[in-house]
Amino acid sequence: MRRGILFIALLAAFVAGPAAAQTAGHFYNVDKEVRFEGTVREIVLEPRYKGTAPFLVLRVEEAGQARTVSVEISPSWFFGEDVHGGEKVKGIGSLSEAADGTRTIIARELQIRGKVHTLRDKRGFPGWQGGSRGRRGPRRFGIS
């Protein structure tokens, strides 16, 4: 089952190709934290930051609304949970909206099948960076 999901996700990433044009506002903006809840309609892997592994992104149909929001989870290696299309998810994240109306939420917490996954801290520091005090290369949003 898990292998199947991964295959779908990889295929989706291949099909999705480069991400659409992004705005400079796509960072974890603590002023724009929102709660979200909905149903997973699509699972994709997308390059989100320069020099990093592709990110797991869920296309979530928001509950009670007919619109879809992209929920940026984490690098795919960090999120060790099965995700299936049609599953209910909810969580907390920072919402950004591109000029073309594309809505993206950088998730800080994601609840799936009752289990809460903490992806970032309250200021948006990524959990997969751990407590390492090592220096990192630049992670600018967008595709190089």
Added chain:
Amino acid sequence: MKRRSVFLFFVLPFLGVFVFFTLSSVLSQADLKRRTETLVRDQLAATAGILRTTVARYLDEGTAPGVVLDTLFAEEQLYFVALLDGSRNVLAWNSRFEGYLPISLTEVRDEVTGIIDSPAGKIFSELKLLSTGDGRRYYLYLGYALTGMEEMIALSRRTAVLLAALILLAGGLFFRGLYTLQSRYVVKAREAEAERQEKERFREISAFTSGVAHEIKNPLNSLALLFELLDRRASPDMKGDLNLGKAQVRTIARIVDRFSNVVKAVQPAVEDLALDSILISAAGNLAAEVPGAASRIRLEPAPGVRLSGDRDLLGLALLNILKNAVEASPEAPIVAGGRRIGNKVEILVRDGGPGLPAEAAGRVFEPFYTTKEKGMGIGLYLTKRIIEAHGGTIAVHSREGQGTEFRIELPGA
């Protein structure tokens, strides 16, 4: 030196020095941290000022904000940077951690500096206004890693902890050594005191025994002569009583001789001896002294085992032990044997008697200590003196109900 004195004069001052060191170390750590933080903040504020000037110049030249920030981001200590317009909208940003730009634009005033505690360490952050030559207003938001400062403080803390641990370890080792030496000294002092008391007691006993023997021997000799004279003149019907009297006089003389032997210095005439021959000789003498003993003694042959010693004295010592064993276990057999161990010879004598209570086992070699009704407590004491005069040792192992074993160790030939 008493333990209390060791504590008062050594351990307590050491602990005082250690506590003083720890306190001064903690205080200096706090002071160092405060000074370092101030210094670093000042330096970073100055660096940020330079960066603002650089950014303003780039913007004057018409460079795109994204390109400007890319140029700044070559600086490794810079964790994140953002360029905001006059209305505080983010125009461009860079971060070494995906999406991490910890600024709340609704809360900040025009100019803010602070330190953010992140999982990647402390970050010096600053939001300050900059103006280009043509009057446009921007904000530059910077996040500088304070890892260098943290590493320095951590290194200083580690060094202090290491020093404290070393002082503690050295102190611990020193006092352990001191305690060991002191314990040994106490043990030796106790042994020396016990030996002194033993010698003093022996001197007193010797003086007393010699005096008593001397005082008894003179009238005893007279009594023996008197019995001889009476024997010549006595009628045949009195001969029996007179012989009994003479026998009692001889018994008294023998007892006095034994006491006299005890107080004499033991001076072995050392020669090369076969262990078997001494054991056989001692067993033979015992058989002559105690009827029926020969059948109960089983000698384990030790061919070729030779030792250095005085034949007569060692024979007497073994006789005493065998006699003691025979008397202690009237029914069970006695086993005697020996073997060579390195340059020593070990002799073992085991009986199957009732064994000795722990207190008696610890005192069997004391002079005039005996558990027998008719014993005088001389035999084993004399035996110990003979063995020690040969440079050997003797020990007894006994458990009630499990018999007794004497173990003698003598120099081999």
